[in-house]
Amino acid sequence: MGKWGKFFAVLVIGIILAIVAILPPTPLSEDAPADQFSSGRAMQDVRIIAAEPHPTGTPENAKVRAYLQTRLIELGLEVSTSESQIDELGLKRLNRWKGESKTEQTIVNIIGVMQGVDRSKPALLLMAHHDTVWESPGAADATIGVASILEIIRAIKLDSQPARDVIVLFTDAEEVGLVGAENFFRDNPMADTIGAVLNFEARGGGGTTNMFQTSANNGNAAALYAKSVKQPSASSLSIYVYNALPNDTDLTPALEKDYVAYNFAHIGRAGLYHSPKIDADALEERTLQHMGSQGLDLTRALLAAIDFPAQKRDATFFDVFGFFTIIYPPALGWLFLISTTLCFTVFANFKQRRADFFNGAVRMVSFLVVGGAVLYALNWLSGANAGSNYYDRLAAIPKLEVVAILAGLALAIGFFGTSKYGFDKFLGAAFPILLIGFAGQALAPTATYFISLSLLMCVVPAYARHRWPDNALIPWVAALLAALVVGYMIMLGHLLLLGVGPTMLPVAILTAAIAVMALLPFWQGLTKSRAKMLALVGLALAVVLALYIRLDPMAATVPIYSLPGSVIH
Ligand SMILES: [Zn+2]
Numbered sequence: 255m256g257k258w259g260k261f262f263a264v265l266v267i268g269i270i271l272a273i274v275a276i277l278p279p280t281p282l283s284e285d286a287p288a289d290q291f292s293s294g295r296a297m298q299d300v301r302i303i304a305a306e307p308h309p310t311g312t313p314e315n316a317k318v319r320a321y322l323q324t325r326l327i328e329l330g331l332e333v334s335t336s337e338s339q340i341d342e343l344g345l346k347r348l349n350r351w352k353g354e355s356k357t358e359q360t361i362v363n364i365i366g367v368m369q370g371v372d373r374s375k376p377a378l379l380l381m382a383h384h385d386t387v388w389e390s391p392g393a394a395d396a397t398i399g400v401a402s403i404l405e406i407i408r409a410i411k412l413d414s415q416p417a418r419d420v421i422v423l424f425t426d427a428e429e430v431g432l433v434g435a436e437n438f439f440r441d442n443p444m445a446d447t448i449g450a451v452l453n454f455e456a457r458g459g460g461g462t463t464n465m466f467q468t469s470a471n472n473g474n475a476a477a478l479y480a481k482s483v484k485q486p487s488a489s490s491l492s493i494y495v496y497n498a499l500p501n502d503t504d505l506t507p508a509l510e511k512d513y514v515a516y517n518f519a520h521i522g523r524a525g526l527y528h529s530p531k532i533d534a535d536a537l538e539e540r541t542l543q544h545m546g547s548q549g550l551d552l553t554r555a556l557l558a559a560i561d562f563p564a565q566k567r568d569a570t571f572f573d574v575f576g577f578f579t580i581i582y583p584p585a586l587g588w589l590f591l592i593s594t595t596l597c598f599t600v601f602a603n604f605k606q607r608r609a610d611f612f613n614g615a616v617r618m619v620s621f622l623v624v625g626g627a628v629l630y631a632l633n634w635l636s637g638a639n640a641g642s643n644y645y646d647r648l649a650a651i652p653k654l655e656v657v658a659i660l661a662g663l664a665l666a667i668g669f670f671g672t673s674k675y676g677f678d679k680f681l682g683a684a685f686p687i688l689l690i691g692f693a694g695q696a697l698a699p700t701a702t703y704f705i706s707l708s709l710l711m712c713v714v715p716a717y718a719r720h721r722w723p724d725n726a727l728i729p730w731v732a733a734l735l736a737a738l739v740v741g742y743m744i745m746l747g748h749l750l751l752l753g754v755g756p757t758m759l760p761v762a763i764l765t766a767a768i769a770v771m772a773l774l775p776f777w778q779g780l781t782k783s784r785a786k787m788l789a790l791v792g793l794a795l796a797v798v799l800a801l802y803i804r805l806d807p808m809a810a811t812v813p814i815y816s817l818p819g820s821v822i823h
């Protein structure tokens with residue numbers, strides 16, 4: 255193996271792991287075993303429900319409701335509807351869509367009850383909204399959730415009668431301001447019989463389905479997810495990030511109650527969010543399989559539990575490339591950081607070594623600062639400003655990702671490319687990330703695992719290589735751990751850009767910096783002229799693509815109501 259062998263092995267394995275994590279599971283066909291969630295079966299409901307747009311207050315909405323009532327009755331549930339009035343804000347939005355000036359509008363929630371053995375026990379609620387935005391068939395938002403619930407109910411009907419009631423709520427008027435859910439949780443007496451809620455939502459047309467929000471103090475709730483969900487996609491980081499954003503779903507009014515709550519959604523193929531193009535054929539079936547299989551696993555676990563998970567301090571947790579979920583108390587992050595810090599104490603004779611250490615540290619600080627500024631500038635250049643169309647920006651995310659990758663690679667080669675990284679220089683490069691890790695652990699411990707664990711997985715092996723230079727196994731273990739870090743950072747960068755990319759492209763610089771740190775010990779150094787050439791070409795391509803995003807025509811997927819003048823999200 256040539257001198258670059260380990261470097262490319264780490265990079266390639268990292269990329270493969272990221273692809274595995276980013277790709278949702280294989281769909282199960284209509285004839286899959288009856289006890290399993292089958293997206294093939296659920297797609298039959300999607301095709302009927304999403305045949306045409308069905309916003310609240312339209313005949314198409316009533317038609318979908320009639321279909322859903324029939325389906326719930328077929329499944330053996332006690333079905334009722336609950337009528338209420340839309341609020342002022344909702345009415346305003348609806349009137350703007352329809353070009354009407356109505357002064358009132360009745361909305362209708364559908365409720366189905368599957369009786370449990372002990373009806374006095376707190377019930378489990380499965381929830382999704384059945385209305386769409388104007389002009390969108392809504393095969394994803396939130397038909398994917400409605401169809402998931404129907405298929406989950408079909409599957410659990412085959413299990414023994416649950417110990418507690420299972421309630422299905424298909425809310426109305428979510429798209430005009432969560433009105434159906436707000437009315438239900440405020441006024442319906444049934445809301446007081448509930449103990450746990452699963453909500454299913456959508457933003458886009460595909461990608462992995464993520465469990466991205468829980469009720470507060472989720473220590474036990476997250477542990478149940480970790481234990482029971484076989485195809486997980488969830489992290490305490492996404493929960494932290496989501497809570498910091500001003501977004502709402504039907505779960506928002508439910509969280510004011512004392513329920514145990516889990517929220518699922520997918521955010522891939524973001525250009526299809528609220529789009530007129532998102533019909534059943536455009537929906538990625540894998541995404542539906544991923545939503546339903548997680549929902550079914552968690553539903554079964556909640557029904558099997560004697561009591562719903564009690565509140566306990568928030569946990570740190572994350573899925574490992576979609577295979578399983580690791581969960582631990584956030585304080586453990588301190589141990590990872592301190593163990594990492596101990597590897598720095600080899601600087602007994604710091605004077606001799608400090609030139610290399612500072613060299614590495616300056617390179618990393620420059621990469622973070624200049625990289626953040628460059629990504630900010632490129633995002634601005636690509637049209638991230640108040641005047642741009644929100645949905646057009648979502649549709650641009652894949653191109654923005656390429657911009658970020660090109661710029662990240664160019665800057666990494668520009669700042670790190672000409673050198674090799676012995677232990678001292680590597681520690682210098684890791685040091686700024688260690689400081690960020692300590693700050694993160696102090697301020698947001700559940701969100702900092704990806705920093706503290708990456709440091710542990712990169713710095714300790716580097717120390718071991720330095721301490722036992724003749725050991726043949728250590729470099730391979732180091733390479734494997736580095737590949738895991740690189741893979742996770744690619745996956746995380748992708749998720750972050752899908753989640754907040756069009757407005758906050760610079761967030762990608764932190765995941766890029768950690769991936770760079772993982773790769774440095776295997777980097778062999780380029781000549782100055784070659785590094786310079788690669789960096790300039792990469793940056794130039796990033797600038798050209800950013801300009802293209804700014805100047806290209808409006809995406810064909812954007813909702814028509816979002817075109818000039820409208821402020822509806
Ligand atoms: Zn929705």
